[in-house]
Amino acid sequence: MLSFVLATTLAAAPAPRATTASGTVVHIPRLDALKGVTAFMDRAGQNAALMRPVVWFAELHPYLSLDPSQPETLTRAGIDPTGPITVSQRSTGRISCTRLTDPKAFQERAAAMLESAGSKAEVKPTTSGGVTTVSVPRESGGQAGYALKGQEACAFASSGGGFVDDGQGQVLLKEASRLVSKAPKADARLAQLPGVAYVLMPERGMVVGVDGSGSELRLEGTATELPLPPFQTAGTSPYGAMKPEGMLVSRARVAPSGVAQAVGGVRASIQQVCPACPPAQVSAVARAVAERLTGNVLMVVDSVRSRPNLRTPEGRFFAPRQALAAEVTDTAAMKAALAPLAKFPGARTLEDGYALNVQGGSVFVRLKGRHLVLGNDEAVAQSLVTGLPQEGAKLPHAVDFTVDPKRLSRGLNQVSLMDVVSQQELAAIFAVGLELGPLLANSERISGWLDSTSGGAHRFSSTWTLPASP
Structure with a gap:
């Protein structure tokens, strides 16, 4: 058969x-x-x-x-x-x-x-x-x-x-x-x-695979070399019922074996903007946090700051106004894992967490119930904290995402020619904004999903939607 x-x-x-x-x-x-x-x-x-x-x-x-x-x-x-x-x-x-x-x-x-x-x-x-x-x-x-x-x-x-x-x-x-x-x-x-x-x-x-119509372009594919952690199968997420708005919103169910990898990326970014933070202690906190996460994550990039300084690492870190929420296994244990942050240079203790004053701005770490919230913008982080739902819902895929193309267009426009002259890696972003900015501004949405498959591969899909009428 x-x-x-x-x-x-x-x-x-x-x-x-x-x-x-x-x-x-x-x-x-x-x-x-x-x-x-x-x-x-x-x-x-x-x-x-x-x-x-x-x-x-x-x-x-x-x-x-x-x-x-x-x-x-x-x-x-x-x-x-x-x-x-x-x-x-x-x-x-x-x-x-x-x-x-x-x-x-x-x-x-x-x-x-x-x-x-x-x-x-x-x-x-x-x-x-x-x-x-x-x-x-x-x-x-x-x-x-x-x-x-x-x-x-x-x-x-x-x-x-x-x-x-x-x-x-x-x-x-x-x-x-x-x-x-x-x-x-x-x-x-x-x-x-x-x-x-x-x-x-x-x-x-x-x-x-590529297909389309007068108002949609649809892509679906497989890849074996994506630099992504493994993900869990589709299932219930505490963020499944949320409908947050933003330039980019993504929900994911990271597999237990991939949580440390995902947290490691966040740790590296924070270490870069906080060179005074002791690396050994930053790594210790990251490990302790990773051990207390379920793998359910929500990422929200609200927008790009007006006229950000993209010529420095800290400028690029704070350019997108963003926050993420992650479900924790034990609130008390997570609170203990975060306690060393109070002794970090520039740390401030908040009612529900900490704020780290670093080069270019502040990083906010908050704990609400069984949710850890990390953000580089106080308003976005607070909005995410207050919007956390009481109950979860099932996600049909391990990862889903939506992009507001109009906000993305405005964000791309923040990259100037002088930024490109000073930072060559920004040239691609500048070119995309110059060429696709008007199209993004006249698009309705971009959405998609991703699942892990056997052998460390991934299957993904994305749909670019234009308004129904020209």
């Missing part, structure tokens, strides 16, 4: 014609099934040029212009608009494999494009062992061409070498020839994910 199920799964699984040693692979089982994703990109592209379909379609082929939303652009190039396409991105270039309806038309269109690229060599196909190949130098450097056998074609373009042939063009030609010479193997991982397109990142152990 098991072998029958496995055989059925493999029979239904997409089969990417992907090259080895790829950094990223994009596989689309049917080019004509992208209408929903294209509809979302069309709307999103009105506020973010990066999201426009034309930008992404330009990456489908090394030198042909293809637009799946206009099937005639495919048929003119001899490509089957109902067939698959697999794009393999390597450090040395790109290979795109397609199914053909008219091999002659494909060869003619490919020859015209290769000649227009400025090649001084004649575009002359050669055939050996049933595989027809073309490889010519490009004026911009590198090699380009294709391998064709029957109804299958794999086109390539190498990216290195400049005006000197570095041999990578021949490597890609050999790989393209191999790909058209044998049927691709079915990938059962893709059959387990919903989607009309799939993105594979082998080095990260990640596979993502």
